[in-house]
Amino acid sequence: MARCYCRWRRVLICLCTPCIFLILLFTYVSIMLCMGMTEVATPANTFIATNPHFVANGLLKNETFAPLPKTFWEDQQQTKALWNHLQQAVDYHFNPILHPKKAKRLLRNSSFYDFLLKQSFSEVASFDSVMEDFDKLPEQLQRFVRYMQRRDYPILHHPDGGCGAQGKGEQEPTLLLFAIKTTPANFNNRQAIRQTWGQVGWVAGQKINGSGRDNVGGYVRRVFLLGKQNTKELSVDVSELLKLESNLYGDILQWDFEDTFFNLTLKDVLFWSWFSRFCRQTRFVFKGDDDVFVNTPKLITYLQIQLQTARVKNNMQEFMIGEVIEAASPNRVNISKYFIPDSFYEGSYPTYAGGGGVVYSGQVARRLHLMSKRVHLFPIDDVYVGICMIRLSAFPMHHPAFLMFDFPKDDWKDPCLYHTILVVHKRSPEQVVQLWAGLKETQAQCGDVISETADLLGFSHTTISGFTENGLKNMQ
Numbered sequence: 069m070a071r072c073y074c075r076w077r078r079v080l081i082c083l084c085t086p087c088i089f090l091i092l093l094f095t096y097v098s099i100m101l102c103m104g105m106t107e108v109a110t111p112a113n114t115f116i117a118t119n120p121h122f123v124a125n126g127l128l129k130n131e132t133f134a135p136l137p138k139t140f141w142e143d144q145q146q147t148k149a150l151w152n153h154l155q156q157a158v159d160y161h162f163n164p165i166l167h168p169k170k171a172k173r174l175l176r177n178s179s180f181y182d183f184l185l186k187q188s189f190s191e192v193a194s195f196d197s198v199m200e201d202f203d204k205l206p207e208q209l210q211r212f213v214r215y216m217q218r219r220d221y222p223i224l225h226h227p228d229g230g231c232g233a234q235g236k237g238e239q240e241p242t243l244l245l246f247a248i249k250t251t252p253a254n255f256n257n258r259q260a261i262r263q264t265w266g267q268v269g270w271v272a273g274q275k276i277n278g279s280g281r282d283n284v285g286g287y288v289r290r291v292f293l294l295g296k297q298n299t300k301e302l303s304v305d306v307s308e309l310l311k312l313e314s315n316l317y318g319d320i321l322q323w324d325f326e327d328t329f330f331n332l333t334l335k336d337v338l339f340w341s342w343f344s345r346f347c348r349q350t351r352f353v354f355k356g357d358d359d360v361f362v363n364t365p366k367l368i369t370y371l372q373i374q375l376q377t378a379r380v381k382n383n384m385q386e387f388m389i390g391e392v393i394e395a396a397s398p399n400r401v402n403i404s405k406y407f408i409p410d411s412f413y414e415g416s417y418p419t420y421a422g423g424g425g426v427v428y429s430g431q432v433a434r435r436l437h438l439m440s441k442r443v444h445l446f447p448i449d450d451v452y453v454g455i456c457m458i459r460l461s462a463f464p465m466h467h468p469a470f471l472m473f474d475f476p477k478d479d480w481k482d483p484c485l486y487h488t489i490l491v492v493h494k495r496s497p498e499q500v501v502q503l504w505a506g507l508k509e510t511q512a513q514c515g516d517v518i519s520e521t522a523d524l525l526g527f528s529h530t531t532i533s534g535f536t537e538n539g540l541k542n543m544q
């Protein structure tokens with residue numbers, strides 16, 4: 069009897085021990101997996117605000133955005149494109165799956181970003197081996213690559229009053245800061261903006277009669293973003309005038325880098341840095357060109373409505389609207405201003421908002437500032453913003469009243485046309501002044517149009533993030 073009992077016991081031990089081990093192992097793996105997932109998927113709210121989600125690099129299955137791998141363990145894809153290669157080296161350190169603890173710790177140490185960006189250059193052997201035809205590249209790209217590590221350019225002129233030029237006696241936080249890209253020579257553009265849509269101080273919203281929304285408005289400030297005059301393009305030295313202009317208007321923010329097309333991204337990066345320091349209270353930023361026309365009263369009304377809309381209000385850390393361009397490919401025509409060879413960048417561009425005029429929240433500006441510290445500069449500024457946005461898991465919303473590619477031809481004769489839009493691109497300073505006067509003159513006549521398009525302002529907020537047919541500037 070005893071022998072039999074012993075034998076059964078042995079059999080039981082033989083069978084059960086592996087079972088128990090397997091069950092323990094399974095439990096352990098499940099717990100670890102769950103912990104890993106919650107860590108990645110549901111960070112605390114404060115974490116979202118400062119520490120964006122990670123998006124790895126590589127190729128996306130549906131191929132709308134290149135730098136996303138098919139599987140997370142494919143961390144180092146083979147690529148010969150210089151930008152992708154450099155960015156991969158940086159992104160690798162922030163992969164929360166490969167380095168769960170490290171990624172979080174690193175996110176808090178901003179001097180480490182600098183170090184990583186520099187290090188990635190030494191990791192990517194040498195420019196010449198990566199870009200065999202470096203010498204054959206257009207000169208502006210060669211210059212960009214030579215200086216793409218540098219972004220610590222000193223400020224030459226800056227507004228005295230902190231966050232841009234302001235009106236008298238602001239009684240509440242600034243609703244909107246106009247941050248306008250301009251060049252030293254474009255005095256007329258700046259002056260037209262100062263006299264018209266870029267006036268600072270209290271701006272009343274658009275009057276829509278009988279709707280009870282007549283009293284909305286907000287405080288507006290203004291700052292112009294400039295580099296140094298490009299000595300090759302312009303022989304007349306206007307730097308003394310710019311100094312006077314800065315003293316007179318207090319709206320000049322100028323840095324010590326050459327104001328060229330491929331240096332525009334520096335204006336974004338340095339503006340975010342300045343903004344994070346001086347504009348804690350500012351709710352929205354309009355970032356755009358100095359040749360756009362903005363219907364400011366309508367924009368003010370639109371933004372006030374957004375602030376009252378729960379869905380938007382709770383997502384201010386992602387708020388960006390403009391003309392959204394999706395699935396664009398780099399321009400490969402070597403004579404184009406936008407030319408980006410495949411030896412420099414591979415894959416499509418991420419969804420981005422056209423840089424002629426885009427509005428985002430102060431929170432987005434601060435998050436972009438943090439994110440930009442670990443994203444290598446890209447020569448095309450609005451694409452760069454898109455690259456940073458996708459790493460923040462934030463997506464720009466398309467708004468049909470942002471017209472970066474102008475009106476359809478048939479609409480031109482309509483006198484109430486400019487009452488229907490928020491922003492339209494490519495207007496001369498003279499046109500801007502005339503259009504602004506026209507906007508006031510036709511106010512009564514266009515009352516019905518204003519009421520009709522009030523819907524456009526937010527009551528039926530459209531988020532068509534579809535690709536617009538004419539959004540072709542970076543493609544082909």
Ligand SMILES: *[C@@H]1O[C@H](CO)[C@@H](O)[C@H](O)[C@H]1NC(C)=O
Pocket residue numbers: 128130131132133
């Ligand atoms: C492709 O990927 C993008 C980005 O994740 C997504 O928004 C889009 O819906 C995808 N498109 C298709 C056809 O799956």
Ligand SMILES: *[C@@H]1O[C@H](CO)[C@@H](O)[C@H](O)[C@H]1NC(C)=O
Pocket residue numbers: 177178179180183
């Ligand atoms: C931040 O990173 C720098 C550069 O690698 C390093 O020297 C420093 O010790 C780090 N600081 C902290 C608090 O981890």
Ligand SMILES: *[C@@H]1O[C@H](CO)[C@@H](O)[C@H](O)[C@H]1NC(C)=O
Pocket residue numbers: 277278515516519
């Ligand atoms: C707005 O006011 C004008 C003139 O006061 C009037 O003719 C028009 O019908 C009003 N529009 C609406 C939508 O109430």
Ligand SMILES: *[C@@H]1O[C@H](CO)[C@@H](O)[C@H](O)[C@H]1NC(C)=O
Pocket residue numbers: 208209211212215324325326327328329330331
């Ligand atoms: C950007 O500015 C720097 C500093 O002035 C200059 O050396 C560089 O050539 C500029 N880059 C481009 C692409 O123009």
Ligand SMILES: *[C@@H]1O[C@H](CO)[C@@H](O)[C@H](O)[C@H]1NC(C)=O
Pocket residue numbers: 204402403
């Ligand atoms: C542009 O490309 C064409 C054909 O691909 C070539 O013949 C031409 O030399 C290139 N031009 C420049 C400026 O690189």
